[in-house]
Amino acid sequence: MSFLVLPDPDSGVLARRGKIVSQLRRLVSNKSSIIDDEDGRRAFETDALTAYRRMPLAVVLPETTEEVSSVLKFCQREGLPVVPRGAGTSLCGGALPLEDSIVVGVSRMNKVLDVNYENRTACVQTGITNLGISSAVSGAGFFYAPDPSSQLACTLAGNLAMNSGGAHCLKYGVTTNNVLGIKMVLMDGEIIEIGGGHLDMPGYDLLGLIIGSEGQFGITTEATVRILRSAEAARPMLLGFNSNEAAGACVAAIIGSGIIPVALEFMDKPAIHVCEDFAKAGYPLDVEALLIVEVEGSEDEIDDLLGKITQIAERHDPLVVRISQSEEQSAAIWKGRKSAFGAMGRISDYYCMDGTIPTSRLPEVLKEISRICEQYKLRVANIFHAGDGNLHPLILYDANNSEEVEKAERAGAEILKLCVDVGGCLTGEHGVGIEKRDLMTVQFSHTDIEQQIRVKRAFDPDWLLNPGKVFPLDYQKTR
Amino acid sequence: MAEILTPGDENDLANIIAEAVTAGAPLEIRGGGTKAAVGRPIQTAGVVSTSAMSGITLYEPRELVLSARAGTPLVEVETALAENNQELAFEPLYLEMVLGEPAAPSTIGAVFASNLSGSRRIYSGAARDHFIGVKAVNGLGELFKSGGRVMKNVTGYDLCRGLSGSWGTLAVMTDVTMKVLPSAESSQTIVLTGLIDDIAIDAMCAALTTPYEVSAAAHLQQSFVARLSDPELSALGAPLTALRVENFSSSVAYRIGKLGEALKAFGDISVLDEDWSQIFWSDMRQLKVLQGSSDPLWRISVPPKSGAKVVESIKAHHPTCQAVYDWSGGLIWLVMPPISDAGASEVRRAVAASGGHATLIRADAATRTAVDVFQPLEDGVTALSGRIKAAFDPHGILNPGRMYAGV
Structure with a gap:
């Protein structure tokens, strides 16, 4: 590129x-x-x-x-x-x-150092994988809540740097909501400990500043995270609609009714087809939009909640209402969603966007995304954490065609500007990195960025940690 | 008493701060001033209150988001939410009556500036976890923003959380945006009576390791129980341990039943129904049992299972201190007798042994001058905090010294 x-x-x-x-x-x-x-x-x-x-x-x-x-x-x-x-x-x-x-x-550095079930905390080295934390405590019925799609491979250190989210963060929050303490090495070699096995930290919320700082403040080597007791059971259902508008209205109605599902995922037609081809998840292929709604509790509670959601959905003319009938079906439904990026990768190179929008703007944003991609003659599939407005348009292109590469980047930038224009942001869970670095001025004023830069310098005055990222290079001149 | 300036908008506020920079004259920053007696006493030429920047500016119940000017009374926000069966899930504390009769209502900005969360913190997170967007003026008189109105947002550094719990020492918030959540349809509370502190904490931690989503777990020593609003509870004459379940009605009934079975080894169980459950937890939000005294009051956060040990250890030196436990033992409200250092040395020694922090929430000004009000930090963290202060307020204009000397 x-x-x-x-x-x-x-x-x-x-x-x-x-x-x-x-x-x-x-x-x-x-x-x-x-x-x-x-x-x-x-x-x-x-x-x-x-x-x-x-x-x-x-x-x-x-x-x-x-x-x-x-x-x-x-x-x-x-x-x-x-x-x-x-x-x-x-x-x-x-x-x-x-x-x-x-x-x-x-x-x-990937060891579990200590688990305390009564205090609901685990102390781990940060090279452990995200799933590794849950695996270490699942025998006792516990789990670590943030669940990025890459959880099999990604490390807690990376999750801390990027404040990673996941499909289940609608109920359980993202990384910053689930970490109590860290050990971190500053650029000058000083080792500091912040927070610990207790709730909230004394003094400034340095933990809150550090989580999501994209590796620019220090290197975390240990962390104390919250672990939670797993629900008795969980079960997803599928809701298919003949328009994005109907699916969007159904999402708003579910949340408006006072139900916060543990996950509420949206896929548009191209995404449904690609994922179904790959995972054989049983997704309906004749719908324009599909919701995966998951709830937790005892079997009776789940029946009750899914019944309530079905009633709400029926006011929005669903084409498909299908409740998972077995563990296997549930696993397949999630396999389809969680392998979306991999499935897409089988058919094409793709560029994954990560903007967040106010959920009520979904139908118009999806229309506009289609228009932008058509203008560049690129195909797009949309996957969306519908409950919290985090949108993942996957722009398909040919990486060996430099013209297409550039078109994909331009289309991506237009989509992210659109997200900001409707009241959202450039990135909901992936981070800015180099990719969105030069778009920061779309969302932030000069003063906003200068304030962030001064915080950066409080940790790393010489700009040695992960330079060249997060901010336009003009703002990083001290290097 | 210094004049109280009440800027009507962010530009007025920015001008006031810019002038203070030019004059080299620090400012005290407050919302309604209900928590002005928390922290190290500071003396400034001017006081700035956000109270004239008031009003809800955006509320989208179906997107679970609300924005308000920082000086909006907390009660106004909570009333608007209640009309839509929604709430601030972290149950912001009403400290007013513990600190003395308030002259003005506490503000939504101060909720985030103090990051003081109530009993549901163990289930729903702290104030800072619901703080998704901010506009503020820094100590240079510059208006900046961070976050936004969408709840999932990692664009740039997380300055919302950076300002959480900074007690007005980094910037003056002008607008705050928060995640809101539906109120549960129903709630009930299991009550265990007669447990000593460490057994009560065992029971609370056991309850929190079940899948029944206990949303609050508190334990009151006997002397406090008599001050509860519920006449039946106040007549108990024994320590009381309370565990709340909130959900749809049918789930609450099921979960209370299951929880009762899981806890029966801890003694006889009674259940507070919806109304009495609400009254009990409303007492907790207002710290009702701690009102009407001027004795020093500590707020201590430790790992839950260490709670009783910490209190025991302090009691060995100050036998008349008394504790209310929340957060399943992890939060201790400790009332000390009126002694010269408010018991600071023993409190800090005990907290150091378990890991955690202690803040002297209520004490006279002389005591707050003499002892550390906020938990002393390790040297490296102190130095870093000083650099963070300088990144927002390099001239030391905003609430200088309120949390720590030099910060």
């Missing part, structure tokens, strides 16, 4: 690469923690925004917080940019290296 400019590498740094690597080796106990050969580094040259690639100077995979501290202190002294990395699943280029940067990955 050609659109986005990345900071020029420092040729002086590139020239002394050998010396830097040998100095890094002295900072870690396990020599395999430093990766400097070309094949090894290639595994880290991109993330899930694969259109952008940069070979990092070197990769460090520390095994302790103290090693992270030594490495950051060294990098600060040497003026080396640092790119923090979890599992590299960022869709916005949040983990994209720079050529003169050291990638510091937390993947080797």
Whole structure:
């Protein structure tokens, strides 16, 4: 891709690469923690925004917080940019290296340190996968609530950096609502602990500032998270409609009735077809819009709630009302939704957008998205966390066709501007990264951005942590 | 008493702050002033109140979102929500009557600036978890915004949470946007009587590890029970432990039954029906049992299972201190006898042993000058907090020193 400019590498740094690597080796106990050969580094040259690639100077995979501290202190002294990395699943280029940067990955710090069921907390190292936390406590009937689609692979460290959400955050909130404390290494190597096993933190809400700071404030190595007792059971239902308007009205009516389903997902026709082809989830193919509505409780409570939702839906002329009849059907329904991105990837390259809109604007926004994509002669499929307004248009294009690539990026930018225009935002859960960096001025004034930049400098005055991202480069000149 | 300035809009406010910067004259920042007696006493030439910036500016019940000017009375927001069977799920505390007769109503801006959440915090999260958008003026007199009106938003840094609990020391909020939720159709409360503190906490934590979504869990020592509004409860003459379930009516009945079975080993169980349940938790929101005293009052947050141990440890030195537990033991309202340091050294020692924090919510000005009101922070965090303060208010104009010296 050609659109986005990345900071020029420092040729002086590139020239002394050998010396830097040998100095890094002295900072870690396990020599395999430093990766400097070309094949090894290639595994880290991109993330899930694969259109952008940069070979990092070197990769460090520390095994302790103290090693992270030594490495950051060294990098600060040497003026080396640092790119923090979890599992590299960022869709916005949040983990994209720079050529003169050291990638510091937390993947080797992946242990569960302590679980306390009575206090409903788990203390873990942040290299653990998102699903790994739930797996560690599921035997006792507990789970960790945020559930991004990449939960099998993505790390808690990445979730903390991006304040990740998921399909079930309508009821349970996103990462920032489910974390009580962190241990973090600042760029100068200082190790700080914030919060802990108790609720709310003393002093300023630094935890709130740090979560979602896209790896630009420090590297978190440990976290205490809230774990919750799982519901007795959960069951989804499918509601199919002959228009996006009807589906949107049904969503508003469900929420207006006082029911907050644990998940409320929307798919448009192209998305339904692609997901059904892939997952054989039993989605109806003759509808324009499909809702997946999931509720929790005892079996009787679920029957009762789904009955209430069915009554509401019937006022909006549904073509299909289908309640899952078995664990297998439920799993298939979710498999279809959660594999949407993978399924789409089988048929085409795609560019995944992540704007949020006020839910009442859904029908007009979907129409406008269609118009924008038609104008660029691109196909689009829409997946939407309908309860909270988080929209994922997937723009299909051919990555080997540079003209299409540029058209896809332009269409994406227009869609995100549309989201902001109707009262929403550029990104609901994926983050800004490099991808939406230059659109920040659409949503924020100069003063808004300057205020954020001053907070950044309070953590990292030299702009060494994850530079080149989140803000237009003009705002990052101190580098 | 300094003059109280009441800017009518954000531009007036920005001018006032810009002038204060030029004059090098710090300002005290408040909403209605109901919590002005919380924090280290500060003396400023001027006082700025947001009270003239008032009114709900957007309310979309079906999108679960409400925006209001920061000086809007909290009660006005809650009334508008109640008309649509909605609420602020974190049950904002009404501290007024604990701190003294208020002159003006508490404001919605101050709810977020203080981040004080009520009993449902264990289930629904804190005030900060519902704070999704803000407009504010920083200590340079610049108007800025963060977040917005949609509840899922990771665009840029999360300055809403950055301002949460900052007690007006970073910026003056002019507009706040919050996530609102439907009120439950029904609620009931299980009551256990006669439990000593640590057994009560065992019972509450056991209740919270069931799947029945207990939305509040509190324990009152005997001396406080007599002050409850419910005449039957106040006549109990024994400690009381309360566990609330909220949901659709049929679910509440089912869950209360299941919960009762799960807790029967802890003793006889009674159930407060809808009305009495509401009255009990309304008492908790207003901290009714802590009113009518000027004795020092601490608000302590610890891991729930440590709650009784923390109180026990303080009691060893101050035998007459008394505790109300909320958040299944994780929140302790501790009333100390009127001694010179309000018991600060023992409170802080006990909290340090379990991990957590303590804030001196009520004490006379001399005590609040002499002891740390807010939990002292580790050196690294103190330094970082100073840099955050400088990022918003480099000249130290806004509530300087209210939370910490130099911040």
